[in-house]
């Protein structure tokens with residue numbers, strides 16, 4: 304499929320694969336795909352590598368992933384024969400020395416800032432676009448997310464190819480292609496982040512449950 308160099312704001316009618324194709328043509332190696340190792344990561348990785356086998360992926364390893372998340376990371380690298388780049392904040396021990404214990408409990412904004420937001424900024428320092436698995440049905444705050452948008456904070460394009468997918472779309476794709484996925488989803492975790500701040504629950508209700516917090520500052 305040939306895609307005209309249309310304005311990046313005009314991709315809403317395209318499928319996820321078409322959005323990725325357009326973005327890969329436009330940005331090439333200067334596009335970076337964020338992997339959280341939730342089920343959307345499995346889909347994006349498969350779709351994009353079919354289009355561009357040289358596509359680049361990264362993760363923000365907080366050091367506090369579940370064992371199942373590290374297993375999913377390894378399984379995806381093995382399945383696709385790729386290596387996912389890693390960006391990290393300070394080690395858990397270093398963070399405790401600098402900021403005291405349980406920063407995640409006392410000040411989750413600061414903790415996410417150190418472990419996620421700053422490493423993301425480092426990852427995006429020398430690219431033109433990043434790709435996320437964000438979906439509109441995940442939370443009210445995400446309900447208007449476009450398929451591609453200018454990330455003003457970071458000065459790069461942000462691509463959300465799965466913006467109009469729902470859970471059933473994701474699972475259908477994973478099973479059709481027999482993709483590795485995070486086993487915590489089968490144990491009631493709709494969304495998966497750090498061990499300290501994630502509980503089982505539908506959608507994103509298990510993230511920072513009962514705290515009024517819904518995002519970590521990446522989106």
Ligand code: SF4
Nearest residue numbers: 411414415418497500
């Ligand atoms: S999700 Fe929790 S533990 Fe992870 S970086 Fe944010 S506050 Fe810290």
